[in-house]
Amino acid sequence: MKIVEENNNVIIKDLEHFNIMQTLECGQCFRFYKIEDLDYLIIAFGRILRIQQEDNQITLYNTTMNEFNKIWREYLDLNNDYECIKETLLKNNQDLHQAIKSKWGIHILKQDTWETLISFIISQNKHITHIKKVIEIISLAYGDKIGSYNGIDYYSFPTPEQLAIATDEGLRACKTGFRAPYILDASQKVVKGEIDIQQIKKITTDEARKKLISIKGVGNKIADCVLLYGLGRTETFPTDVWIKRIVENMYLKQESKLEAIQEFAAKQFGDYAGYAQQYLFYYGRENRIGK
DNA sequence: ATCCAGGGCCGAC
DNA sequence: GTCGGCCATGGA
Numbered sequence: 570m571k572i573v574e575e576n577n578n579v580i581i582k583d584l585e586h587f588n589i590m591q592t593l594e595c596g597q598c599f600r601f602y603k604i605e606d607l608d609y610l611i612i613a614f615g616r617i618l619r620i621q622q623e624d625n626q627i628t629l630y631n632t633t634m635n636e637f638n639k640i641w642r643e644y645l646d647l648n649n650d651y652e653c654i655k656e657t658l659l660k661n662n663q664d665l666h667q668a669i670k671s672k673w674g675i676h677i678l679k680q681d682t683w684e685t686l687i688s689f690i691i692s693q694n695k696h697i698t699h700i701k702k703v704i705e706i707i708s709l710a711y712g713d714k715i716g717s718y719n720g721i722d723y724y725s726f727p728t729p730e731q732l733a734i735a736t737d738e739g740l741r742a743c744k745t746g747f748r749a750p751y752i753l754d755a756s757q758k759v760v761k762g763e764i765d766i767q768q769i770k771k772i773t774t775d776e777a778r779k780k781l782i783s784i785k786g787v788g789n790k791i792a793d794c795v796l797l798y799g800l801g802r803t804e805t806f807p808t809d810v811w812i813k814r815i816v817e818n819m820y821l822k823q824e825s826k827l828e829a830i831q832e833f834a835a836k837q838f839g840d841y842a843g844y845a846q847q848y849l850f851y852y853g854r855e856n857r858i859g860k
Numbered sequence: 861a862t863c864c865a866g867g868g869c870c871g872a873c
Numbered sequence: 874g875t876c877g878g879c880c881a882t883g884g885a
Contacts, residue, residue: 596866693867696884700866703882746881751868788868809866850866864885873876 570647574634579641581627586651588674589622595675595851597798599688599701600708600726610718612708614640614681615725617716646676654844662837664819665845668852675847677803682766683759684726685799686781689791690751699744706743711735732756751786758784774802789827803843806834814859815849 571582593601593609600612607622618641619630629641642648655669691707692700704726711727733756740749758764764784769777774796781792793807806812808830816830817823820837838845853859 689866692865694865694880695867695882696865699883741881744882747869747879748881786868790867794866807866810864811866854866862885865883867880869880870878871876872878873874 572634572637574637577631577633579629579632579634579637581629581647582625584625584627584647586655586674587622587627587645587647587676589620589627591672591674591851592645592676592678595672595847596697596854597847598678598680599697599704600684610723612715612723612726613644613684615713615715616640617718617723619718643679646679649676651676654841658838658841658845658848662845665848668848671855672848672851675844675851677801677843677847678798679801680798681726682770682795682799683729686755686784686787686791686795687726687732687752689794689798690755690784690786691745691748692794693748693786693791703744707732707740707745710739710743729756729759733760748786751784754785755787770800774805777802797843797846804835804840806831806838806842806846808834809850811854811859812846812850815853818859819849819853 570584573580573582589609590607593611602610604610604619609620611618611620618632621628621630629637632641655673658665659669687707688700688704691703695703708724708726711731712724714722715725716723732752735753735756737749737753740752745752755764759766764780769780772780777796777800778789778792781787781795782789790807790809793805796802796805797807808827813825813827813830816833817825821829821833834842834845
């Protein structure tokens with residue numbers, strides 16, 4: 570991997586095991602817009618990032634080396650060794666071969682913890698396309714304008730303070746439906762200090778899961794999504810209806826409870842369960858495994 | 861149209 | 874402790 574700054578762009582060359590389309594479209598994040606094939610706008614950390622890929626080279630537009638090192642290097646998980654991750658997973662799991670071969674370029678993004686929490690609260694019982702829409706509406710209603718691209722304005726994801734003063738009606742107007750009180754509860758717990766995001770980053774995964782589940786509307790699945798996508802806990806295995814079907818279909822060969830699936834994943838994939846989950850989810854969903 | 865969605869709460873048992 | 878109905882909303 571070679572990184573240079575040119576004309577207010579940062580260019581990364583010789584980057585292997587990374588594909589921007591797969592990384593964005595695999596279901597882990599919601600605030601991105603496709604400009605063209607392998608050319609996207611990402612809204613994250615209060616910024617608008619245009620990212621374009623050509624073979625093993627990606628260009629980050631309108632940014633600096635300093636900002637790249639401060640934000641995007643970690644967000645895109647560029648320091649991680651995905652060759653090693655995939656080899657390790659494959660060594661013990663030939664069953665993953667097709668999924669990894671197909672979705673070879675996924676990186677698990679290191680997203681903002683707060684945004685991940687609210688995004689996945691919104692995600693419950695919704696299609697991905699609609700999740701994206703609701704998050705966009707909430708950001709427009711409660712976030713700050715952070716800039717524009719091609720004449721379209723973009724807004725930051727609202728802070729806990731910005732959401733804590735929202736009303737139930739206001740949030741429902743954003744099409745959150747029955748999730749509105751959940752969003753309010755999360756926001757108020759964070760503002761009051763009952764939930765301390767900085768502290769959650771430091772405690773063990775099980776302790777963090779317990780903390781997250783104390784928020785109304787957050788159960789095992791949403792907590793695990795926050796742990797994996799927003800806290801870098803790659804040993805977690807978020808189990809939604811799709812992953813449940815896929816694991817039952819590929820491995821367990823019978824209807825299984827959540828506990829059985831979690832136990833299976835821990836035993837089978839160990840500390841890399843989160844990566845395995847993402848390959849399986851994206852591949853399995855695309856191929857409708859178990860449906 | 862009817863069903864279901866990257867679930868979780870709540871009240872019956 | 875666990876099982877089923879229910880929760881808004883819109884896409885398939």
